[in-house]
Amino acid sequence: MLQVNVLRSNPVFVKERLAIKNFGQLELVDEVIALDDERKKLQAEYDGLQSNINSSSKAIGKLMAAGKKQEAESLKHEITEWKKSLEPVKQQAEKIETKLADTIVLLPNLPAAIVPKGFGADDNEVVREGGKKPNLSDDALPHWELTKKYKLIDFELGTKITGSGFPLYTGKGAKLQRALIQYFLDYNTSAGYTEIIPPFMVNENSAFATGQLPDKEGQMYFVNEDKFYLIPTSEVPVTNIYRDTIVKQDALPIKMTAYSPCFRREAGSYGKDVRGLNRLHQFEKVEIVQIVEAEKSYDALDEMVSHVESLLQSLQLPYRILRLCGGDMSFTSAITYDFEVFSAAQKRWLEVSSVSNFESYQANRLKCRYKDDSGKSQLVHTLNGSSLALPRIVACLFENNQTDEGIRLPDVLHKYFGAAKIN
RNA sequence: GGAGAGUUGUCCGAGUGGUUGAAGGAGCACGCCUGGAAAGUGUGUAUACCUCUAAAGGGUAUCGAGGGUUCGAAUCCCUCACUCUCCGCCA
Numbered sequence: 001m002l003q004v005n006v007l008r009s010n011p012v013f014v015k016e017r018l019a020i021k022n023f024g025q026l027e028l029v030d031e032v033i034a035l036d037d038e039r040k041k042l043q044a045e046y047d048g049l050q051s052n053i054n055s056s057s058k059a060i061g062k063l064m065a066a067g068k069k070q071e072a073e074s075l076k077h078e079i080t081e082w083k084k085s086l087e088p089v090k091q092q093a094e095k096i097e098t099k100l101a102d103t104i105v106l107l108p109n110l111p112a113a114i115v116p117k118g119f120g121a122d123d124n125e126v127v128r129e130g131g132k133k134p135n136l137s138d139d140a141l142p143h144w145e146l147t148k149k150y151k152l153i154d155f156e157l158g159t160k161i162t163g164s165g166f167p168l169y170t171g172k173g174a175k176l177q178r179a180l181i182q183y184f185l186d187y188n189t190s191a192g193y194t195e196i197i198p199p200f201m202v203n204e205n206s207a208f209a210t211g212q213l214p215d216k217e218g219q220m221y222f223v224n225e226d227k228f229y230l231i232p233t234s235e236v237p238v239t240n241i242y243r244d245t246i247v248k249q250d251a252l253p254i255k256m257t258a259y260s261p262c263f264r265r266e267a268g269s270y271g272k273d274v275r276g277l278n279r280l281h282q283f284e285k286v287e288i289v290q291i292v293e294a295e296k297s298y299d300a301l302d303e304m305v306s307h308v309e310s311l312l313q314s315l316q317l318p319y320r321i322l323r324l325c326g327g328d329m330s331f332t333s334a335i336t337y338d339f340e341v342f343s344a345a346q347k348r349w350l351e352v353s354s355v356s357n358f359e360s361y362q363a364n365r366l367k368c369r370y371k372d373d374s375g376k377s378q379l380v381h382t383l384n385g386s387s388l389a390l391p392r393i394v395a396c397l398f399e400n401n402q403t404d405e406g407i408r409l410p411d412v413l414h415k416y417f418g419a420a421k422i423n
Numbered sequence: 424g425g426a427g428a429g430u431u432g433u434c435c436g437a438g439u440g441g442u443u444g445a446a447g448g449a450g451c452a453c454g455c456c457u458g459g460a461a462a463g464u465g466u467g468u469a470u471a472c473c474u475c476u477a478a479a480g481g482g483u484a485u486c487g488a489g490g491g492u493u494c495g496a497a498u499c500c501c502u503c504a505c506u507c508u509c510c511g512c513c514a
Contacts, residue, residue, distance in 0.1 A: 043473055047483040054483085057495040061441035076494045083494085203504095246470080367471090377470085 001105050001364050003379075004036050017110035020117050020326035028106055035100040042093040049086045053079055105214060109361040111326050112335040118325025125325070127337065130309070131318035134344050134400045142345045143395040144276035146402060147173060150422055155276070165266065165274075165281030167391075172422050176409075177284055179416035180390055181259050184286035187311055188387055193257035193288055198237030200260055201228040206240040209365045211332035211358075221263050234260035234287045235384045242291055242368040246377065249370045253300060254291040257387070259284070277391035278350065284390040290383045293370065294360065297381035301357045304385050305337050308353050311387055316410045317396050318342040320349065334359040341392065345399035350392040355385030 007014050007029055015026045056079050063072040116125050147153040152173025158166040169177055189195050207213045207229045212220060221230040231237055238258050247254070262285050266274070277283075288307070292300045305321065312319045324336040333356040340349035360379035363369070369377040401408040406423025414420050 040473065043483075047473060050484090051482055053494080055442095058442055060494055064441075072494080079494045369470095 001361065002107050002110065003360065003364055004032060004100075004104065006110075007032055008036065014110060018107070020111045020115060021108055021329065022119060022327045023108055025106070028103060032100065032104050032107070035096055035103060038096050039093070039100055042089060042096060046086065046089050046093050049082055049089065053082050053086070056082070108331040109334050109358060111329060111333075112357070112359075114323070115329065115335055116323065116325045117327075119327040120325075121328055123325035124322040124328055124338070127321040127323050129318070129320040130313060131316065131342075133318045133342050136344050136400075136402070140345045140399065140402060142276065143343075143398040146398045146407065147276070150407065152176070152398075152422070153277070163281070165279070167277070167280060167282075172417075176394065176413075176417060176422070177390060179413055179418075180393065181284060181286060183413060183416045184311070184387055185257060185259055187314075188257035188286065188288055188307075191255075191307055193255040196234075196238055196241075196256050196258040198231075198234050198241075198258050198260060200231055200237075200263075201226075202231055202236050202240065203228060206236055206243065209243050210236045210239050210362055211365065212236060215331045218267055219265050221265060230263035231260060232264045233262050233285060233386075234258040235289060238287065238289045239291075239362060239366065239382055239384065242380075243366045245368055247291070247368070247370045247380070249293065249372065252291065252293050252370060252380070253296065254289075256289045257286060258289070259286045261285075262389075277395040278346075280391055286387055286390075288385050288387045291363075291368065291380050292383065293372075294378060294381050297357050297359060297383060300381075300383055301335065301337075301355065304355050304383060308339055308355055308385055308387050312339060312341065312352075314410070314412045315393065315397070317393070317400065318344075319352075330354075330356065332356075332358055332361050334361065339386075339388075341396045343392070343396050343399050345402075346395075350395065352388050352392045352396075353386040356383060358382045358384075 002014070011029050011033060014029055018026060018029070056075050060072045060075050060079075063069075063075065116123060118124065141149065144155070147155075150173075151171055152169065154168045154170055155164075158164075158168040161168065185195055201223065204213065204227060207220065212229070212232065216232070220232055222228070223230070229236075237260075238256050241256075242254070262283050264281060266279055266281060288304060290300045290304065309319070309321065319339055319341045322338040322340065324333075324338055329336050336354055336356040338351050339353035339355070340351050342348075343350050359381050362382045363379040366382070368380050368382070370380055372378050397409065398407055401410075403421075406421045408421045409417055409419070
């Protein structure tokens with residue numbers, strides 16, 4: 001969430017930035033500031049009264065020890081009066097604090113200066129393209145046909161066992177998943193990321209800290225019995241490693257990578273866009289997360305973008321990098337680069353990675369800080385990105401590399417998959 | 424799942440109602456000592472918010488979390504989470 005101080009010090013700027021995100025309730029900014037004023041006032045009042053009570057209580061302690069019971073009794077009466085006037089202040093303060101907390105989480109992160117204004121996918125900026133689109137014949141198959149032809153994924157069985165969007169990988173299809181996960185993890189660890197296997201369910205505090213709650217409440221699977229959320233991405237458990245911590249500055253940057261299955265309800269999506277591997281309720285993903293000093297987060301962002309880019313290049317897939325416009329960015333992000341690969345048989349771009357800098361937005365909820373040179377606590381900046389989400393990578397690998405003899409695999413995967421093609 | 428024991432600061436650990444934000448020790452930082460180091464020794468060593476703001480200072484809250492009793496709670500009571508031991512179950 002945003003820091004109240006940022007709002008206070010420059011509300012006009014904050015509103016300008018929020019407008020880039022097409023955020024409609026700009027009046028919330030003033031509301032937060034007003035609530036914070038109120039909060040300060042009430043706290044001063046509360047602290048004063050409480051201070052009186054505390055010192056009188058201590059005085060009673062001394063009087064009792066000295067055997068002056070009478071005087072202690074009269075002090076007690078005095079305290080009772082203080083407490084009477086304290087009660088309404090306390091209640092009001094709690095009310096205002098709750099309201100402040102509930103209001104400030106409604107504000108999304110501020111987009112960075114270079115984020116373009118816009119409303120949707122059409123307004124995103126193409127930063128660059130790479131790779132080469134294949135020339136497929138007209139009878140080229142979409143991946144949902146190819147997976148059937150080579151018995152790689154059984155969507156119907158997944159539907160039988162669980163429901164739609166829960167694919168069942170078989171044989172070489174399953175092995176390719178394992179190969180890709182291992183390749184991605186190796187690639188990330190050799191770039192200095194520490195490998196993590198996190199819990200795949202998180203509690204409410206964790207889901208709140210990374211911003212899934214309250215914004216995406218209905219998008220996560222929830223285990224009611226234990227009040228756990230199935231993770232929509234390993235970003236959630238991995239970033240939460242550093243919830244409520246103060247790290248040493250020389251421990252930064254912290255670079256972590258994790259494989260996990262991801263669970264998303266995707267309520268409300270259907271149709272041809274969600275066919276095959278395009279949109280699933282359960283999928284595999286390898287994630288990278290960085291926790292860095294505030295001044296260094298944009299360097300880290302660049303590093304992550306080129307890291308993911310070269311990973312895509314190694315897979316020899318045609319890709320493009322988009323700088324998302326304000327309207328298409330996530331609630332918590334300050335800037336996001338989406339990576340898309342071209343699905344040659346479907347003739348469309350599919351998002352396979354999203355690299356974001358959250359600046360201090362997550363850190364403020366996480367309460368993750370470090371001591372800077374002057375010894376002051378400062379919020380860290382957090383960043384994350386997919387490297388990569390598997391299903392659409394797999395879809396493109398299948399579609400783009402189909403031949404009469406089978407599906408060719410890029411060189412880097414041969415070692416992991418144990419063969420050069422699928423047939 | 425059942426029975427019992429726990430959860431205190433960076434760590435270990437004392438503390439069963441009254442100047443306890445918290446003894447003692449270790450660690451760490453700075454200083455003294457030393458040719459240098461060790462040992463010794465002195466000082467300091469949580470976080471958030473409010474007030475003040477040049478700095479200092481002051482106030483409130485925090486001893487797993489939340490609630491309660493009390494003039495006063497780390498200490499008593501309740502609920503929950505987690506850890507350990509034994510039993511049960513199990514990959």
